[in-house]
Amino acid sequence: MTDTYGENYFLIGPYFPEKAKLDFRPIRELDDSPLSNAIRHIRDLGFEIHFGYWLLEEARPKVILINPVISMEALNAAKTILWKHHGISTLENNALLDQVIGFGEVTRLFLTKLIEEINIDQDVIAHYHEWMSATSLPELTCRQIRLATVFTTHATLLGRYLAPNEPDYFSKIRAFDWAQKAREYGIEAQVKIERTVAKYANVLVTNSASTASECEAFLGRHPDSIVHSGIHRKPGVGHEVFEKHLQNREKIDAFVKALFSPSYQLKIEKTLYFFTSGRYEFRNKGFDVTLQAIARLNAELVRRKSDIHVVLFVISKQPFYHVKPDVLEARQRFQELQRICKMISARLGPRIYANVTGSAGHKLPDLNQLVDDELQMTWRQALSNFKRDSLPPITTHHLTGQDEVLDFCQQAGLNNKEDDRVKVIYHPDFIERATSLFSMDYLEFVRGCHLGIFPSLYEPWGYASMETVLHGTPVVTSDVSGFGRFVKQAAGMEGNNEVKVVKRREQSGEDAIVQLTEIFTEFVEDFENQQYIPRATLPKSVLDSLCWSELQKRYEENYKLALVRYQPVAGLY
Incomplete structure (x- = not known):
C-alpha cells in the first residue's frame, strides 16, 4: 500500500x-x-x-x-x-x-x-x-x-x-x-x-x-x-525451509528441556511439537476438539507403549497476572547448567589433550582423574539446584480466572505426568521476541514445530493455518475455514500430508474428534516409521494467489x- x-x-x-x-x-x-x-x-x-x-x-x-x-x-x-x-x-x-x-x-x-x-x-x-x-x-x-x-x-x-x-x-x-x-x-x-x-x-x-x-x-x-x-512476501523454499525449521526447533528444544528435565528426562529426538493458536474462542477455534483428540492420542500411545512423545502448545491470549516464577526459574537454572557444562568442557579439553600427548600416549585417560574437586562440587551443586520433585506446569502464566483449557486438562488427566506420552504447555500470551519465554517470535516458533492444528468450527478465513503451511509446517484445518475450503477447492491439496481437512460443516463434534485423533495417530506413525517429518510446500500458483x-x-x-x-x-x- x-x-x-x-x-x-x-x-x-x-x-x-x-x-x-x-x-x-x-x-x-x-x-x-x-x-x-x-x-x-x-x-x-x-x-x-x-x-x-x-x-x-x-x-x-x-x-x-x-x-x-x-x-x-x-x-x-x-x-x-x-x-x-x-x-x-x-x-x-x-x-x-x-x-x-x-x-x-x-x-x-x-x-x-x-x-x-x-x-x-x-x-x-x-x-x-x-x-x-x-x-x-x-x-x-x-x-x-x-x-x-x-x-x-x-x-x-x-x-x-x-x-x-x-x-x-x-x-x-x-x-x-x-x-x-x-x-x-x-x-x-x-x-x-x-x-x-x-x-x-x-x-x-x-x-x-x-x-x-x-x-x-x-x-x-x-x-x-x-x-x-x-x-506480505513468499517464504523460502526447499533447503531454506528445512534449515530454518532445524534452527528454530533447537530453541523450542531448549525451552522444553528447561521445563521438563528438572522433573524427568524427555527424549527430544523422539518428541514431536504440535501447536494450536488464535483468538480465545474455545469452541469456534476448535480448542475443544483438539484437546479431546489429543487426550485420546495420549491414551492410545500409552496403550501401545510408544516411545514417541508429543508436546502440544496452546497459544492464545488470556488475562494473566504474571509468568509463573517456577517457569522463569527453570529456564534460568537450565541456562546456568548449560554454562557450567561449557565451563567444564573448556577446562577438560586442554587436560585431555595434554594427557593424550604426554607420557600416557594414546591411551584413553580416566576422566574422573581429570576432574578436580572444584569441578565436581560445581557440577553436583548445579545438578542439585536443577532437579525438582513436582510435575512440569501445564500453563506458563498465573491466569486471573477460570479457564476452559486448564479445566479440560485437569478433568482429562493431562497433567504432564512422566508416563503420559502427550504433554501440554499452555502459553496464554502472544509470542514476541522481546517478551517471549521461547526467545523467538511467533513465526520462528511456527517454523520450529512439526504440526499446526486449526480444526475451527467458525473461521471465515483462517490466517493462522495459511501462515503456518506457508512457512513450511504441515497443518490441520477444517472445511468451514475459508482457507480450508480454498485448499480443498482451488488448490486441490486435500488428502496430502501437508494439509489435512477435518469435516465440521455437516459432521458432529464427536465425529470430528474421531477424525482428528486418526490424523494425529497417522502423523505419529509416519514419524515412527521415517524418523522424519517433511516440511510443507505449496504449488507456485497457490503461493502467487496468496501474496x-x-x-x-x-x-x-x-x-x-x-x-x-x-x-x-x-x-x-
Whole structure:
C-alpha cells in the first residue's frame, strides 16, 4: 500500500499506550499540511490524537492513533446521533462499546476536517476493517462528506455467536431471524451498527464465500467482492525451509528441556511439537476438539507403549497476572547448567589433550582423574539446584480466572505426568521476541514445530493455518475455514500430508474428534516409521494467489468501484 500510494496513505486506529510503546514512533513537529491542520483541530476540541510511524518489518506507514475514551458529554452526543439518525440504541452499560463509539466519533470529526482542508479535486477513500472501526461511516455518508467508503467485514458478529451455540448452524444460516438472535445473545446494538455500516458503505468486501452467505443473511447485503487474506512476501523454499525449521526447533528444544528435565528426562529426538493458536474462542477455534483428540492420542500411545512423545502448545491470549516464577526459574537454572557444562568442557579439553600427548600416549585417560574437586562440587551443586520433585506446569502464566483449557486438562488427566506420552504447555500470551519465554517470535516458533492444528468450527478465513503451511509446517484445518475450503477447492491439496481437512460443516463434534485423533495417530506413525517429518510446500500458483502483491490489484478494483458509486454522474472513473 505504501509503495502504491506513498505519502497519501495513512492508517487510523485506537491509541493504547502500552501497545504504542512497541510499534509506534511519534512525529513531534506538525507542518502546515491539511493532515496536520486536521490533527490540530481535533486536539483543540479536547480529544487525544497522535501522529507518527508504525514500525513494521519492511515498511513505515504513517499512522494516526485516537484515544477511544472520550468525555461523557461527547460520548452522549455521539450516542444521540446514532439513535436519532440511525435508530441504534446504545443505552446499556458497555465499556467496550463506548470505546468503539468514542473512536468513531473522533474519527468522524477528523475526516470531516481533513476533507475541508484538502483541494476539492483530491479523491479520498476510507477503507474500514470490521464494525469496531466503522461507527463513523454512516454519519459521514448521511452528511454527504466528500468521501468514498469501503467496508471489509472479516467475520460477522452473529456468525461468531451462533456457530458454536446453534445446532446445524451452516444449514440454517438463511433461516435465522437476525434481530431476534441479536436480542437473544445481547448484542443488538453491535449487530445494528454492523448492518448500518454495511448498508451505507459504497463497497462491501468480505474474505470468503462462507462470510458472504452470512452477509446476505445477517447484514442484508451481498458483498461486492471477496478478497481473502494474504502474506506480505513468499517464504523460502526447499533447503531454506528445512534449515530454518532445524534452527528454530533447537530453541523450542531448549525451552522444553528447561521445563521438563528438572522433573524427568524427555527424549527430544523422539518428541514431536504440535501447536494450536488464535483468538480465545474455545469452541469456534476448535480448542475443544483438539484437546479431546489429543487426550485420546495420549491414551492410545500409552496403550501401545510408544516411545514417541508429543508436546502440544496452546497459544492464545488470556488475562494473566504474571509468568509463573517456577517457569522463569527453570529456564534460568537450565541456562546456568548449560554454562557450567561449557565451563567444564573448556577446562577438560586442554587436560585431555595434554594427557593424550604426554607420557600416557594414546591411551584413553580416566576422566574422573581429570576432574578436580572444584569441578565436581560445581557440577553436583548445579545438578542439585536443577532437579525438582513436582510435575512440569501445564500453563506458563498465573491466569486471573477460570479457564476452559486448564479445566479440560485437569478433568482429562493431562497433567504432564512422566508416563503420559502427550504433554501440554499452555502459553496464554502472544509470542514476541522481546517478551517471549521461547526467545523467538511467533513465526520462528511456527517454523520450529512439526504440526499446526486449526480444526475451527467458525473461521471465515483462517490466517493462522495459511501462515503456518506457508512457512513450511504441515497443518490441520477444517472445511468451514475459508482457507480450508480454498485448499480443498482451488488448490486441490486435500488428502496430502501437508494439509489435512477435518469435516465440521455437516459432521458432529464427536465425529470430528474421531477424525482428528486418526490424523494425529497417522502423523505419529509416519514419524515412527521415517524418523522424519517433511516440511510443507505449496504449488507456485497457490503461493502467487496468496501474496499481497497479487491481492493488491483486488483492492484497487474495489477503490475504483467505490469512487464510481460515490460520484456516479461524474464519469471520471
